[in-house]
Amino acid sequence: MGRLEAYPTLLQTNHxxxxxxxxxxxxxxxxxxxxxxxxxxxxxxxxxxxxxxTLKLTGAKEGCNNGNCGACTVLLNDVPVNSxxxxxxxxxxxxxETVEGMACEGHLHPLQxxxxxxxALQCGICTPGFLVTAKALLDxxxxxSEHDIxxxxxxxxxxxxxxxxxxxxxxxxxxxxxxx
Amino acid sequence: xxxxxxxxxxxxxxxxxLLAEPGEIEILAGGTDLVGLMKKMIITPDLVVNILDIPSLxxxxxLDNGAIAIxxxxxxxxxxxxxxxxxYPAIGQAIEGISSMQLQCQGTIGxxxxxxxxxxxxxxxxxxxxxxxxxxxxxxxxxxxxxxNDGAAKFVSASxxxxxxxxxxxxxxxIGPVATGGSPVGLNGEDASERFFPIEQLFRIPRHExxxxxxxxxGEFLTHIxxxxxxxxxxxxxxxxxxxxxxxxxxxAAASLRIEGGIVREGEIVLGQVAPTPWISRAAVxxxxxxxxxxxxxxxxxxxxxxAARPLSHNAYKVQLAKTAVKRAILxxxxxxxxxx
Ligand SMILES: Cc1cc2nc3c(=O)[nH]c(=O)nc-3n(C[C@H](O)[C@H](O)[C@H](O)COP(=O)(O)OP(=O)(O)OC[C@H]3O[C@@H](n4cnc5c(N)ncnc54)[C@H](O)[C@@H]3O)c2cc1C
Numbered sequence: 044m045g046r047l048e049a050y051p052t053l054l055q056t057n058h059x060x061x062x063x064x065x066x067x068x069x070x071x072x073x074x075x076x077x078x079x080x081x082x083x084x085x086x087x088x089x090x091x092x093x094x095x096x097t098l099k100l101t102g103a104k105e106g107c108n109n110g111n112c113g114a115c116t117v118l119l120n121d122v123p124v125n126s127x128x129x130x131x132x133x134x135x136x137x138x139x140e141t142v143e144g145m146a147c148e149g150h151l152h153p154l155q156x157x158x159x160x161x162x163a164l165q166c167g168i169c170t171p172g173f174l175v176t177a178k179a180l181l182d183x184x185x186x187x188s189e190h191d192i193x194x195x196x197x198x199x200x201x202x203x204x205x206x207x208x209x210x211x212x213x214x215x216x217x218x219x220x221x222x223x
Numbered sequence: 224x225x226x227x228x229x230x231x232x233x234x235x236x237x238x239x240x241l242l243a244e245p246g247e248i249e250i251l252a253g254g255t256d257l258v259g260l261m262k263k264m265i266i267t268p269d270l271v272v273n274i275l276d277i278p279s280l281x282x283x284x285x286l287d288n289g290a291i292a293i294x295x296x297x298x299x300x301x302x303x304x305x306x307x308x309x310x311y312p313a314i315g316q317a318i319e320g321i322s323s324m325q326l327q328c329q330g331t332i333g334x335x336x337x338x339x340x341x342x343x344x345x346x347x348x349x350x351x352x353x354x355x356x357x358x359x360x361x362x363x364x365x366x367x368x369x370x371x372n373d374g375a376a377k378f379v380s381a382s383x384x385x386x387x388x389x390x391x392x393x394x395x396x397x398i399g400p401v402a403t404g405g406s407p408v409g410l411n412g413e414d415a416s417e418r419f420f421p422i423e424q425l426f427r428i429p430r431h432e433x434x435x436x437x438x439x440x441x442g443e444f445l446t447h448i449x450x451x452x453x454x455x456x457x458x459x460x461x462x463x464x465x466x467x468x469x470x471x472x473x474x475x476a477a478a479s480l481r482i483e484g485g486i487v488r489e490g491e492i493v494l495g496q497v498a499p500t501p502w503i504s505r506a507a508v509x510x511x512x513x514x515x516x517x518x519x520x521x522x523x524x525x526x527x528x529x530x531a532a533r534p535l536s537h538n539a540y541k542v543q544l545a546k547t548a549v550k551r552a553i554l555x556x557x558x559x560x561x562x563x564x
Binding site: 069085086087089108109110111113116119122123124125127128129130132133135176179180193194195196197198 | 224225226227228229231251253254255258259261262263271273275298300322323324325326328329467468469
């Protein structure tokens with residue numbers, strides 16, 4: 044055994060190809076929307092699957108499941124990631140923020156309010172991803188140009204509204220946040 | 224995804240001992256390429272070793288000789304924002320081409336350089352060489368190689384940053400077991416060695432299905448990319464793209480040039496997305512040495528770069544794009560950008 048002892052998942056999952064092909068679950072402690080969270084998951088489960096199926100946070104959406112559409116975007120240690128390409132086990136010790144964490148004390152985040160008022164959504168599947176990515180952008184750059192907004196939202200696809208209303212909503216939200 | 228075991232070591236030595244385990248092992252960095260391939264079961268490791276928790280791989284440091292050591296697990300957004308890299312715009316321009324906030328924040332420079340080819344036959348599960356090259360030859364070769372394609376490998380090297388790193392004479396630091404031939408190095412008393420080599424030597428054209436497009440042996444991994452002090456060189460990357468979204472260029476070139484008294488004295492020009500490896504063009508540099516940079520000399524260097532191209536049945540258009548990429552990378556490096564993107 045020796046050095047494998049430090050790696051309980053190795054022992055459990057029997058990666059040498061014998062017997063049980065299903066990996067035992069790993070215990071993960073993390074923080075989701077500023078609250079401590081714990082879950083069990085197999086190494087092959089994505090963070091998106093864990094959020095939706097285990098933690099029942101269904102805000103992040105499964106669109107393409109391969110990093111193209113951005114519908115599953117969440118913040119992992121303050122930066123936006125496609126949660127379909129992150130393993131659930133990678134959340135150990137991390138801090139995760141999902142769209143569910145954006146509203147504060149019953150008040151929508153200015154981005155959410157501006158999306159609503161500016162009709163920047165139709166079917167809504169892409170919206171959580173846009174909101175989280177736009178929040179990451181405004182956290183980093185509170186006064187983005189239209190180009191900055193379009194550039195940074197390029198990995199978020201919308202197949203119904205088109206992008207103009209989304210870009211305008213982000214511009215409005217930036218103004219509102221600046222005025223606060 | 225097929226079930227696998229997972230480990231996240233916190234030191235280079237620990238990572239090496241995990242990589243010495245039996246079975247199929249993959250290194251996980253940002254996961255933006257690997258996790259997608261595992262989902263499609265194109266890659267089905269028994270063990271995944273996450274290198275993101277190893278602090279020594281996550282720093283950008285200036286060395287005494289002015290060189291800059293970039294840890295393989297540094298994310299692309301960190302590279303882009305780091306002031307040490309300001310003198311080397313070719314790198315930032317390549318990263319900006321990955322127009323996705325998510326992929327820049329999640330993807331690492333090591334993973335970018337070692338990402339697997341985008342060839343649709345490979346990604347469709349037909350193997351890296353796709354029936355000894357015949358799937359591409361008889362099929363759709365629109366996005367395939369125009370150089371280095373006379374063997375079975377017809378795919379193009381996917382890295383956008385590698386041409387810039389090669390043009391800037393970067394060195395790779397790779398660690399592995401002593402058997403891989405490096406100099407012994409004390410990492411937790413493990414059986415470990417390190418080797419340093421020009422980063423272009425990381426890439427190879429595989430000759431059979433058992434070979435990958437990188438030379439890394441079993442048990443080895445890339446820890447750092449070391450950029451020598453080239454502050455007296457002007458550099459740029461130029462990519463010809465279909466659109467502005469997060470998609471791969473059709474052809475690209477990086478140039479680094481030492482221009483003195485208005486005359487090019489030395490340099491490197493490296494093409495991307497045209498061959499199974501990044502493609503160094505000595506002919507393009509030779510055409511430029513001793514010349515001033517202007518539209519005509521840049522055009523002539525572009526032409527020299529593609530004279531030996533050998534397109535497949537659907538990609539002759541890439542010859543023109545590669546030529547233009549070289550021309551524009553040269554003009555951009557010299558601060559004579561002429562519009563177009
Ligand atoms: C939708 C989408 C669009 C993309 N568009 C682009 C694009 O336009 N341009 C572009 O360049 N890339 C693109 N990528 C590809 C790629 O994801 C990124 O380039 C990224 O930087 C890869 O880094 P990573 O850290 O996520 O790599 P990973 O996915 O973790 O690893 C990639 C490969 O490198 C190996 N590896 C990683 N680090 C090391 C190391 N230190 N030593 C040895 N092996 C290692 C892994 O085993 C794996 O095989 C895209 C990906 C997606 C999903």
